Amino acid sequence: MPTIVIASPKGGAGKSTAAVLLGTELAHEGVPVTMLDCDPNRSLTLWASQSALPDNVTVLSDITEADIVRTIKAHDADGQIVVVDLEGVASRLVSRAISQADLVLTPMRATTLDATIGARALQLIAEEEEALDRAIPHAVVFTMTKAIRSKQHKGIESSLAGQGVDVIDPPLMERAAFSGLFAFGGDLHSMPAQGNMQAARDNARAFAIQVYKRLAGEG
Template structure:
């Protein structure tokens, strides 16, 4: 049986949709019955907050996983279940979602990683023994060039780059692609699934000129084969994140089309028992 893939949502600037794509992909897969392990590798702890996981005193977080040996901190002890969510009179079941959380103390892990000389592989080495307990792992790194970002990159065998549909997004994409290029020879197992234009703005049935220009530029930079559908700028995503659900739970499954296509790209890497759960058409 193949080892389940580890997907990393990469972006070297804030506001690119990195955490949103990681969160929505995990929720989409979990809804299909695929067990998902999230790894919050960002000291801002956005993913931990979005998933509603409360870090408990005396419970290890990713900081201890990265800085302490397995015999001192067992990685399984750091995995928390994602709580179910009440949405009106419904309960959104999160049985398939799990998280290795972070808090602001994770920032100090950069010093330990910097001194190790092998920071690129530390997170991968810690995850490999336990990732087979899940269908996929999804890592959310910080939006910066740091040792935490590097160990996140090295943990992944599948990468996705969200980039805002504007000038800042194009610049972030260029920097992120440079990071991948810099380390690619050390990571021959890594594969870029694609680029997701984020916060695309439309007026009526047409994209704004700024959105169209940015998406055309992204396509020229990465090629049509790596282009994924865009994610619209919509308050539905903000509401979904605030309520700890997905757009589908709010009656807007069409807003998850880009996530469905991303899941299709990921499907060949999944163990067969989970790959067959991904539908050929959006649900």
């Protein structure tokens, strides 16, 4: 089954949040998910330590450059999805993970700085595509967005579309429940209420559906 790699050279872009939301929403729908924590900040490991993991979710920590490919292949079993949360730098580990991906997601805030640095992730993907002589499906997801999109957001989105970059809609909004996951653990269906929980669940589910459609070739 597919491997989804969450990659951005910029710290604070929302990689771990996207990984947890995606993994837990897929698991909530009955899909077994293995999540690999490859980030030195160990955000997934912190999340996993707060409470019992949701059903169908396994988290593996301290994955290194030496064992990233082997670990992905060991857990890329039928009926299972692997979600890889990477460090916020351009590194050999990141490149090796991208080489194994069925889909690469690049989270970014709707700012010029994030878009500029996020473009480096797209370049890394292009380099791996050239080295492997195969296309690696990839998409951008905006994170921590506001209900009303700014001119800057619209401009960045338009620029990406003009370059032929796939942008997932809906973006992940700025929600108390999303940040609360790392304080309470669990998922949006089990954690204590933080803000508008139904809106958060709807946002996360719609995001997960769009990712799944891309895995199925429907994006």
